[in-house]
Amino acid sequence: MTESSSTAVLDAPSATAPHLGRTARRPATALRALALFAAARLTGLLAVVLDSWLDGRQPFAVLGRSWDSLWYLSIAAHGYGARTMHHGPAIVYQDLAFFPLYPALTRAVHLVLPVSLGACGLLVAWAAAAAAALGIHRIGLRLYGPSVATLLVVLWGVMPHSVVLSMGYTEPVLTAFAAWSLYAVLTGRWLWAGSLAALAGLSRPNGFAVAAAVLVTAAWELVRRRGRVPHRLWTGALLAPLGWGAYMLWVGFRKGDPLGGYFGVQKAWGSTFDLGLGSARFARNMLLRGDLVIFPTALLIVAVGVLLYALLLLDRAPLPLLVYSGVLLSIAVCGSGFFESKPRFLLPAFPLLLPLARALARTARARPAHALLVVAALAGLSLAYGTYLLLYARRPL
Numbered sequence: 001m002t003e004s005s006s007t008a009v010l011d012a013p014s015a016t017a018p019h020l021g022r023t024a025r026r027p028a029t030a031l032r033a034l035a036l037f038a039a040a041r042l043t044g045l046l047a048v049v050l051d052s053w054l055d056g057r058q059p060f061a062v063l064g065r066s067w068d069s070l071w072y073l074s075i076a077a078h079g080y081g082a083r084t085m086h087h088g089p090a091i092v093y094q095d096l097a098f099f100p101l102y103p104a105l106t107r108a109v110h111l112v113l114p115v116s117l118g119a120c121g122l123l124v125a126w127a128a129a130a131a132a133a134l135g136i137h138r139i140g141l142r143l144y145g146p147s148v149a150t151l152l153v154v155l156w157g158v159m160p161h162s163v164v165l166s167m168g169y170t171e172p173v174l175t176a177f178a179a180w181s182l183y184a185v186l187t188g189r190w191l192w193a194g195s196l197a198a199l200a201g202l203s204r205p206n207g208f209a210v211a212a213a214v215l216v217t218a219a220w221e222l223v224r225r226r227g228r229v230p231h232r233l234w235t236g237a238l239l240a241p242l243g244w245g246a247y248m249l250w251v252g253f254r255k256g257d258p259l260g261g262y263f264g265v266q267k268a269w270g271s272t273f274d275l276g277l278g279s280a281r282f283a284r285n286m287l288l289r290g291d292l293v294i295f296p297t298a299l300l301i302v303a304v305g306v307l308l309y310a311l312l313l314l315d316r317a318p319l320p321l322l323v324y325s326g327v328l329l330s331i332a333v334c335g336s337g338f339f340e341s342k343p344r345f346l347l348p349a350f351p352l353l354l355p356l357a358r359a360l361a362r363t364a365r366a367r368p369a370h371a372l373l374v375v376a377a378l379a380g381l382s383l384a385y386g387t388y389l390l391l392y393a394r395r396p397l
Contacts, residue, residue: 040157064118069168076103101202121168128172135179163386194236201244209327214240271337278336311355321351
C-alpha cells in the first residue's frame with residue numbers, strides 16, 4: 001500500500017472532476033488565481049494608502065504598526081517580556097499571549113534586508129498571503145477543478161476582514177501553513193502534513209486546528225485500514241501538534257504552571273473557552289446598546305460562518321477540511337473576549353467558502369454577468385469595510 005493511496009477516501013469529490021488529471025494546466029490556473037487575488041488585495045491596499053494620506057497618517061505605519069502588530073514587532077525586536085500593558089489594577093496584558101513564528105520570521109528577514117522591522121513584518125505577511133492563496137487554489141483544484149479553485153481564492157481575498165491580509169498580522173502565516181498541510185493530507189504526504197501543521201501551531205493559538213485535522217484524519221485512516229498504515233502516517237501525526245504544544249508548555253513553565261500557564265495569560269486578556277456563554281451575553285448586550293456597525297457585522301459574519309459550515313457538511317467535504325474549519329469555528333463561537341475580532345479569527349477558515357465558490361462557478365457557466373456582479377459587489381464591500389475598520393473604527397481588529 002502506497003502512502004498516497006491511504007487517503008483515497010478523503011478526496012472523493014475529485015472523482016467527479018475529469019479535468020484533474022491535466023496537471024499541465026496547474027501553473028496557468030494558479031497564476032491566474034494569484035493575479036486576481038493580488039489585484040483584489042492591491043486595490044484594498046491602495047484604498048488604505050489614499051485614505052491614510054487624506055487623514056494625515058503614514059500608510060505603512062497604519063498597515064504595519066496597528067494593534068497586535070505592535071506586540072509582534074516588540075517580540076521581534078526584544079524577545080518576550082519586553083512589553084506589557086496594564087488595563088486596570090488587576091489586569092496585565094503580556095506578550096506571552098502571542099505565538100513566536102511570525103515575529104521570528106520578521107526578525108530573520110530584518111537580519112537580511114536593510115529595511116525597518118515594520119516593513120519586514122509586512123513583507124512576511126504579504127509573502128505568506130500569496131503562499132496561502134496558492135495552497136488554497138491547489139486544494140480547490142484537486143477537489144473541484146480550476147473554476148472553483150480560482151473563485152475560492154478570489155472569495156478569500158474579498159472577505160469583509162481581508163484587509164488583515166495586507167497588515168502585519170499572523171492570519172496569512174497560519175493560513176499558508178494550514179492550506180499546504182491540508183493539501184498534503186489530501187494527497188497522502190503525511191510527513192509534510194505533520195511538519196507544516198507543527199509550524200502552523202507555532203503561528204497562532206488557533207493554529208491547533210491544523211494539528212487536529214491531521215490527527216483526526218490519521219486516526220480515521222488507522223481505523224479504516226485496521227492499523228495497516230505506512231509509518232509516515234504515524235510520524236506525521238506525531239509531528240502535527242508539536243509546535244503548538246511546545247509553545248504552550250514553554251509559557252507554562254515560564255509562568256510556573258506547565259499545563260495552565262498559557263491559559264492564565266489568555267484569561268488575563270479576557271479570552272476563555274466558555275462554550276459560547278460569553279458570545280451569547282455579548283450578543284444580548286449588543287442588541288440592547290451596542291455599536292451600530294462593528295459588532296452587528298461581526299455577529300453576522302460569525303452566523304454566516306455557522307451556516308457555511310452546515311453547507312460544507314451537507315456537501316460531504318473531505319474530513320480534514322471539516323475538522324479544520326470546525327475547530328476554528330468552535331473557537332470563534334465558543335470563545336469569549338474581543339468579539340469584534342471573531343471575524344478575523346475565521347479568516348483562515350477558507351474551506352467555509354467552498355459552497356459559495358461552487359455555487360458561483362455554476363452561476364458563472366450559466367450567467368457569467370451575474371457571477372461577475374456578485375464578486376464585484378463582495379470586492380466593493382471588502383474594500384469599503386476594510387478601510388473603515390483600519391482607519392475609522394478605532395477598535396481592535
